[in-house]
Amino acid sequence: MNIRELILNPDNFFKDLSSKESSLTTPFLIVLALSVLNSIYTYYETSIIFNLFPPDMQSKMSIIMIFSIVSSFIGGFISWLLIAGVMHLISMAFKGEGPFKRTLGFIGYGFLPNLIGSLITILVGYYFLSNAQVPTLTMEQLQNPTVAEEVISSIIPKTMVYTNLLINIAVILWNLGLWTYGIKYARDLELKKAFIVALIPVVLFLIYQIYGVIKML
Amino acid sequence: MKKLLIFILFLFFLLLINPINAVEFTGIDYKNEYLEPGKTYDLWVIITPEKEINNTVIGVSPYGVGSEYIQIIKGRDYEGNLLQSEKGVGHFIIHIKEDAPSKDYNILAYCNYTKDGKKYSDNRIFEIPIRGKPTLTVENPSVINEGINRIYIKIKNKGTGIAQNIKIKFEEGNNIYALSEGYIKYLKPGKTGTVEIKVYGENSGIAKLPYTLTYSNPYNDLQLVDKRETESRKSKTITYNYKNQKTVEESGNLIFKIIPNDAIDLNVKDCSFPVGKVNNFTLSIKNNYKDSKFTVIIGKYYIGNNQKTLSINYGEIKNITFNIKVEEMGVKEIPVRIIFGGNEIERNISVNIIGKVDLVLTGVNVEGITEKTITGDLSNIGTDKAKSVLISVKKTERVIPLRPYENYFIGTLNPDDYGSFELHAKVINETDSIPIVIQYRDENNNLIKIEKNISIKNLINPNQSQENNDYIPLIIGILFIVGVLFLLYWNFFKKNKKIIIKNNKNNREV
Structure with a gap:
């Protein structure tokens, strides 16, 4: 895989790739690395947040932590399948041609920005959360959503939220670029049609991201 | 074996039939009831020979523990020839050492002589009673004030015997x-006793107070007063006249300097000090006497210098400060000696040494965001106990105490004791601290209130310390998005434009 070509000239990269036999190994490794990074970040963040809980609840919280890590890990693969599936379906409306395996592979390459974004997000998270002093709350306080939200927002500063939002927007826009060229050559579409196909899941994802940020603020 | 036994019996029989002592020790005389330590005495030992003896020498030497305390000055006396039943009197001089304890000591008297050309020696042990004698001295304060004074007279027994029933009359x-x-x-030997006497000083100047000191010895003390000799044709009679000195009466004068009653005004600035701490003990001296140099000496509890000198003019008031430290609570007397213009006065300044309560919050934990639960310990690290200790949340614009623990009763906190507490409060506006009021009663039931603040800064905003420099990640995020946008622009527009221009050039060449 020529990463430089994928970043600087995705059109050429996918064009070359379309002439070869499709392989899922490299996209799988990209998504796998992304899932591992997401799991690490989930572990780090939840282990800090879980300090809010009283000591007698810490053992129960470890089960939730394992669930969150596994979810983050599987989430990457599910997103890959889901986005590839949605694009494949939408491209049918534009009379796109090509096997799903190729769509899956090309969309997988498009997760490279997420991998870079995750690396930056982990560093930013460590920068903000490494010195955070997390108070232990009582059960009554934890059951009060206002209190819990206030405490979490006091631990996670607004600057961190804004920084992550910027990184996520950048990643999504980059995804749009890569997936446009990816679906173009995977389904043999015109550039404009490919752009529309890629735009629909990206917009949905972007709306979800902005909603999450608004909720945090 | 049988021969040996007969020989021993024969020797024993010889000893029985031959008298050993040819000289009889008739008596010992020292002309006193008791001998006193520190004194030198004449001693006479009288012997009576049963037969005529020649080259007679009588001697004495201390025996047993007596050798430590009895010193022989003249211990041998030559008598020469003594006829049968003629008395021989040996004269000796002995000295009783100062430190001789009162008891009966043994002294060995011996007699060396020749009889029938052979040398003999006989001896006998006598007891001599040594009894100490008290010697009392009287000391009085040199300076008193005009008017009534309560003075302490020191009577010291410098002698070697106990003095009993000591009375001093004036x-x-x-x-x-x-x-x-x-x-x-x-009063035992070497001991000092004090008697409190009230005296009235009439006018300033020198005063003389005659006194009579009486005391008694525990033993009879016969002192030789008179010796008379009467001689008749047949005999010579010596009469010794003794006086029993068991009860002693001594007279003397106590000399005082009487100074004006108001020569100085002595006051203490602060007479209450916390126990176990170094404090400033400040004396205020007003000079009503005349321009003088004052030397002030404190006798107890001082740290460092206990003597200071300063000049005070007539009518002037000056302060002098010493460092004192008292380790016990209660009223304590500090002896103060002031020497000025050849006068010396002594005063005891009473100071009240009090404990001090020192309450500190320890192990404080604050939980909650708007509704705070404050738990911790209140520890008394002071030296006095705090009674009826009550801790409460102070109501302010930002903090409202919440039931049921708007206040918490701890009770009595002794020194080195602590009491746990729990307080509830609601923070209605952002604040860094919750004000706490601690009230207690001291030993004198005075109500004391202390205000303390419990910091909640870290709980409200744990990342506040990072706020100042957390724009660096944001800048990185902005640069990242700018980079991505540039990349997209390059990929979608500029590159396509270049390709179009390149295609157009190719078409022209064709």
């Missing part, structure tokens, strides 16, 4: 009168 003095008498039951 006669009308010159410029001074005694208003009481003194009595001490007994």
Whole structure:
């Protein structure tokens, strides 16, 4: 895989790739690395947040932590399948041609920005959360959503939220670029049609991201 | 074996039939009831020979523990020839050492002589009683004030025996009168007793107070007063006249300097000090006497210098400060000696040494965001106990105490004791601290209130310390998005434009 070509000239990269036999190994490794990074970040963040809980609840919280890590890990693969599936379906409306395996592979390459974004997000998270002093709350306080939200927002500063939002927007826009060229050559579409196909899941994802940020603020 | 036994019996029989002592020790005389330590005595030993003896020498030497305390000055006396039944009197001089304890000591008297050309020696042990004798001295304060004074007279036994029933009486003095008498039951050798006497100093100047000191010995003390010899044709009679000195009466004068009653005004600035701490003990001296140099000495509890000198003019008030530290609570007396213009006065300044309560919050934990639960300990690290200790949340614009623990009763906190507490409060506006009021009663039931603040800064905003420099990640995020946008622009527009231009060039060439 020529990463430089994928970043600087995705059109050429996918064009070359379309002439070869499709392989899922490299996209799988990209998504796998992304899932591992997401799991690490989930572990780090939840282990800090879980300090809010009283000591007698810490053992129960470890089960939730394992669930969150596994979810983050599987989430990457599910997103890959889901986005590839949605694009494949939408491209049918534009009379796109090509096997799903190729769509899956090309969309997988498009997760490279997420991998870079995750690396930056982990560093930013460590920068903000490494010195955070997390108070232990009582059960009554934890059951009060206002209190819990206030405490979490006091631990996670607004600057961190804004920084992550910027990184996520950048990643999504980059995804749009890569997936446009990816679906173009995977389904043999015109550039404009490919752009529309890629735009629909990206917009949905972007709306979800902005909603999450608004909720945090 | 049988021969040996007969020989031993024969020797024993010879000893029985031959008298050993040819000289009889008739008596010992020292002309006193008891001998006193520190004194030198003449001693006479009288012998009576049963037969005529020649080259007779009589001697004495201490025996047993007596050798430590009895010193022989003249221990041998030559008598020469003594006829049968003729008395021989040996004269000796002995000295009883100062430190000789009162008891009966043994002394060995011996007699060396020749009889029938052969040398013999006989001896006998006598007891001599040594009894100490008390010697009392009287000390009085040199300076008193005009008017009534309560003075302490020191009576010291510098002798070697116990003094009993010590009484000191006073006669009308010159410029001074005694208003009481003194009595001490007994004084052992080397000990000092004090009697409190009230005296009245009439006018300033020198005063003389005559006194009579009486005390008694525990033993009879026969002192040789008179010796008379009467001689008749047949005999010579010596009469010794003794006086029993068991009860001693001594007279003397106590000399005082009477100074004006208001020569100085002595006050203490602060008479309450916390126990166990170094404090400033400040004396205020007003000079009503005349321009003088004052030397002030404190006798107890001082740290560092206990003597200071300063000049005070007539009518002037000056302060002098010493460092003192007292380790016990209660009222304590600090002896103060002031020497000025050849006068010396002693005063005891009473100071009240009090404990001090020192309450500190320890192990404080604050939980909650708007509704705070404050738990912790209140520890008394002071030296006095705090009674009825109550801790409460102070109501402010930002903090409202919440039931049921708007206040918490801890009770009595002794020194080195602590009490746990729990307080509830609601923070209605952002604040860094919750004000706490601690009230207690001290030993004198005074109500004391202390205000303390419990910091909640970290709980409200744990990342506040990072706020100042957390724009660096944001800048990185902005640069990242700018980079991505540039990349997209390059990929979608500029590159396509270049390709179009390149295609157009190719078409022209064709």
